[in-house]
Amino acid sequence: MTIFIKKVLLGTCTGISFVDSTPLRVCRNQRILIHKTFEGLAERGKCSMGWFFGFKLHLIINDKGEILNFMFTPGNVDDREPLKQDKFLENIKGKLCADKGYIGQALFENLFLNGIQLVTKVKNNMKNSLMSIADKILLRKEP
Numbered sequence: 448m449t450i451f452i453k454k455v456l457l458g459t460c461t462g463i464s465f466v467d468s469t470p471l472r473v474c475r476n477q478r479i480l481i482h483k484t485f486e487g488l489a490e491r492g493k494c495s496m497g498w499f500f501g502f503k504l505h506l507i508i509n510d511k512g513e514i515l516n517f518m519f520t521p522g523n524v525d526d527r528e529p530l531k532q533d534k535f536l537e538n539i540k541g542k543l544c545a546d547k548g549y550i551g552q553a554l555f556e557n558l559f560l561n562g563i564q565l566v567t568k569v570k571n572n573m574k575n576s577l578m579s580i581a582d583k584i585l586l587r588k589e590p
């Protein structure tokens with residue numbers, strides 16, 4: 448099914464893309480120690496909603512809502528890790544809007560060298576940086 452989706456159903460990049468991840472819970476937190484189905488594959492992770500046991504689905508979509516690429520990782524993988532892989536970003540160009548979890552100087556520089564401008568909000572303990580009005584509007588539209 449994954450191969451079919453990757454070959455047939457993916458959209459095309461329009462120059463404006465959004466990236467985010469969501470947890471895929473395998474079981475309730477109370478049952479983590481006795482859960483056997485995904486033993487060795489699923490891991491404990493933390494998201495904005497708290498701790499979970501399972502996987503993460505990383506999605507890149509364009510401004511029309513079409514899926515450009517996706518990846519499944521164990522729950523303990525950092526959100527920035529898939530963006531470090533060239534295969535995940537092979538058809539992406541232009542601006543890539545993300546939330547605060549994707550901030551990182553090395554990641555920003557690596558993406559910039561590949562023709563991708565990472566647009567994120569700044570964290571509370573960071574200095575404000577100049578941002579165009581168009582970029583601020585794009586960050587509000589993030590899914």
